[in-house]
Amino acid sequence: MEGVAQLRRQLVDYLTSLFQEGFLDNQFTQLQQLQDESNPDFVVEVVNLFFEDSERLLNELTKALDQPSVDFKKVDSHVHQLKGSSSSIGAQRVQNVCIAFRNYCEEHNIEGCLNCLQQVKQEYSLVKNKLETLFKLEQQLLAAGGSVP
Amino acid sequence: MYQIPADPHDRAGTCKILPTKRGIKADFARTNSDLLSGSVQNQVFSLFQLILRFEHQSQFVELKFAVGNRRCRCYVTTEIFTIFQLGAGLMMECNCIEPQWAGDDLLMKYQYISDFFIALAYFSIPLELIYFVKKSAVFPYRWVLVQFGAFIVLCGATHLINLWTFNVHTRTVAVVMTTAKVLTAVVSCATALMLVHIIPDLLSVKTRELFLKNKAAELDREMGLIRTQEETGRHVRMLTHEIRSTLDRHTILKTTLVELGRTLALEECALWMPTRTGLELQLSYTLRHQNPVGFTVPIQLPVVNQVFSSNRAVKISPNCPVARLRPLAGKYMPGEVVAVRVPLLHLSNFQINDWPELSTKRYALMVLMLPSDSARQWHVHELELVEVVADQVAVALSHAAILEESMRARDLLMEQNVALDLARREAETAIRARNDFLAVMNHEMRTPMHAIIALSSLLQETELTTEQRLMVETILKSGNLLATLINDVLDLSRLEDGSFQLELGTFNLHAVFREVFNLIKPIASVKKLPVSLNLAPDLPEYVVGDEKRLMQTILNVVGNAVKFSKEGSISITAFIAKSESLRDSRTPDIFPIPSDNHFYLRVQVKDLGLGVNPQDVPKLFTKFADNQLLATRNSSGSGLGLAICKRFVNLMEGDIWIESEGLGKGCTAIFIVKLGYPDCSSDPKLQSLPKVSTIIRQTSFPGLKVLIMDENGVSRMVTKGLLMHLGCNVTAVGSRDECLHLVSQKHKVVFLDVPLTGTDGFEIAIRVREKFAKRHDRPLIVALTGNSDRITMENCLRVGLDGVILKPVSVDRMRSLVSELLERRVLFEGQ
DSSP states (O other), rough: HHHHHHHHHHHHHHHHHHHHHHHOOOHHHHHHHHTTTTTTTTOOOHHHHHHHHHHHHHHHHHHHHHSSSHHHHHHHHHHHHHHHHHHHHHHHHHHHHHHHHHHHHHTTTTHHHHHHHHHHHHHHHHHHHHHHEEEHHHHHHHHTTTTOO | EEEOOOTTTOOEEEEEEEEOOSEEEEEEOOOSSSSSTTTTTTTTEEEOEEEEEESSOOOOBBOEEEEEEEEOOOBSSSOOOOOOTTSSSSOOOOOOTTTTOOHHHHHHHHHHHHHHHHHHHHHHHHHHHHHHHHHSOOSOOOHHHHHHHHHHHHHHHHHHHHHTSSSOOOHHHHHHHHHHHHHHHHHHHHHHHHHHHHHHHHHHHHHHHHHHHHHHHHHHHHHHHHHHHHHHHHHHHHHHHHTTHHHHHHHHHHHHHHHHHHHHSSSSEEEEOOOOTSSEEEEEEEESSSSSOOOOETTOHHHHHHHOOOOOOOOEEESSSOOOOOOSSSOOOOOEEEEEEEOOOOOOOOOOOOOSSSOOOOEEEEEEEOOOTOOOOOOHHHHHHHHHHHHHHHHHHHHHHHHHHHHHHHHHHHHHHHHHHHHHHHHHHHHHHHHHOOOOOOOHHHHHHHHHHHHHHHHHHHOOHOOOHHHHHHHHHHHHHHHHHHHHHHHHHHHHHHHHOOEEEEEEEEHHHHHHHHHHHHHHHTTTTOEEEETTTTTSSSSOOOOHHHHHHHHHHHHHHHHSSSOEEEEEEEEEHHHHHHTTOOTTTTOOOSSSSSEEEEEEEEEEESSOGGGGHHHHTTTTOOEEEEEEETTTTTTHHHHHHHHHHHHTTTTEEEEEEEESSSSEEEEEEEEEEGHHHHHHHHHHHHHSSOOOOOOTTTTTEEEEESSHHHHHHHHHHHHTTTTTTEEEESHHHHHHHOOOOOOOOOEEEOSSSHHHHHHEEEEEEHHHSTTTTTOEEEEESSOSSSSHHHHHHHHHSSSEEEESOOHHHOOOOOOHHHHHOEEOOOO
């Protein structure tokens, strides 16, 4: 029981820290609420889908911004998608960078866009790591016999 | 008799020249007499000419004659002859030596040379003429020139040919000479005749030239004048510009003086303004003095009157008081002085073309002085300039005055605004304070009231002694009374400050009446008062209006009827008010005109109770009116009930009044209110609506078939999860075509994710709507958007969406939104 309680506490602390540092926002909580017996792996599924989607989008963005003449419309639509996805799961920091990214797109500012792309990639990898860590903790807790809060 | 020397060429013979009365007779004696022609011998020759020619073997002698300046030669035989002096005093000397250029010959030589030069000159003149005429483009008399040229040329030719005739010459030469002379004569006569015509023309040309020169001189003068005027005009414009470029009174006047001084090179320029009293003119501005001492002159001076009476600039004497600005130095002659009036316009008198009749007739005086000791005079154009400037100054001053006025007015308004604002805020604060108070009091008061009433009624249920029961009943009654009072006060205060709004809804009118009837029946039966209810058959069952307040009103009126009747019956009638019945109402200010959408309900409650004194009727509807009737009875009634009813009835665009024939004769309370007909299509729904409309919020929607369209995979999944959590049967699609393909009438709701920019999602909505032409079958279309601005809302409304939900949405919110959507079939909410 000690282990489970400790694991639980660890999980809760970790999750709280994620919220406090702004990696996740309320939307993630909503997602967690949607998870129930009929849909036990809802959050994991959504997050994995998010990872796939984002990776694809980031590749597309890199390619698009590498072009000698950048098609800002395409870039904008990709960023929009990314923004939508990140807001759907509550990846707050990614979402914020996307907003800035879109502004640069509107101004047709390539420098700004490239900067933002870097930032987005950074934020995405950060949040990905965090979420993966979170899921691992959850798995550990479940394996130890506890229940996810 | 002269002896003529012999020809060195060996001539022989003698010639005797004898003067006769008629001329000269030449007598020849020859050795060869056949040399002489018979015509020559013994012939008398004229003085002019004696030419004897012998062509035979050069045996001749020359005879030379000088007649006047004509010389003549003749050749005769070698003997010398002498010629006598003729009777006319003519001396003739003859030297018959041919090549001898003696004294006579000098003259001849000069003649020769002169003739040559004459000829030269005569030939060169036409050349010159031709040359110059060719150079000049215009010469109208070419023909004359030709003639003249010919004339000259021939003269020259004549003279030239003359050169040959000095010596003995052949007949050809003589012929040529003669021809030339004849031609010359002809041409010169012709030219002379032509000149008779030409010379007057040429003279007239000359006259015209002179005339033109005069004209040119005159035009020059006029040009000078115009230029001067133009200068003046420019000065005026510049002056005006300077004057009008500022709206400050002081600057305007100062600038005027400075500019005038500069333009007209004045010595001094001064402005006298009328004082407040209007009796004096005060020296306000001068050009040279920086701070004029307050000279004043009375306004009634003759010179001042003279200037004020005309709108022109008037020359005044330099010695008059207004012009005597400097101490007189005595030595110099002061320059001419001109004064002009400057109208000070009242704001309301500002007419554009209509200076003369000014009601206030306030003028300022502008005095201008030319430099002394100069001989300058005031010219007309300068005077005009001064007049124009004076007018402009008047206009500029009035503008400045208007500006000042408007600034003042604006400042005043601003102050007033600030004060009003403050007052408004205070009033608002007061109202808010009152409302807060009421709200608090309302709650605070109701809570204990609730406790009192509830517990007292509970207490009533328990075992009590009669005494106790009585006490509890009293407590209950008082509690109810108090509760009613509290409610009434709250209602009234809400009604008073106009923040009250009717809650319109569709309800069952008949049911309302029935309920009132049911409520009042027990009380009435206790008092043994039969109550009857008559509803007109054409009274609609379902109407639109404020059910609660209508019931309250009816209840109040009926309650009053019951309260104030000791005996008799109470009848309640309700019917649709027709125009005729409306006319006899006591309220002429309502003109109820029933239309398709609404009708007027008339309710009459008649009782045979105490009645009311007709004089007291108006008082009934005022709040807290001291109604003696109420006071005499220990009835429960605050004075508020009817007042509140009146307010409600007025809000329903109707009226309420009481008719009574007097005390003890009962009274009838009548009110008319406007109610609406409900919409036909919502009829079926009404059947399913419960009598009391309370909205049941569903917690889950089992089996509710919905369709989600979202292009973003993650977002789609989240929304799907959300709806599934709420129990819906969710179909999720990622593209528009799939959406159109899959949507069917089984789906109750379609959720469309609308991107922030663009209106693509709306197209889908239109397509889906088109797919389902029949309204009640079609699924509800709701947009999910992150954009909350008005434009998106308007677009949604425009394309006919049934609802808009703002992202992000939580589970609870989604739950309540969906239930509201299903309930109302429309959902437009803000964030």
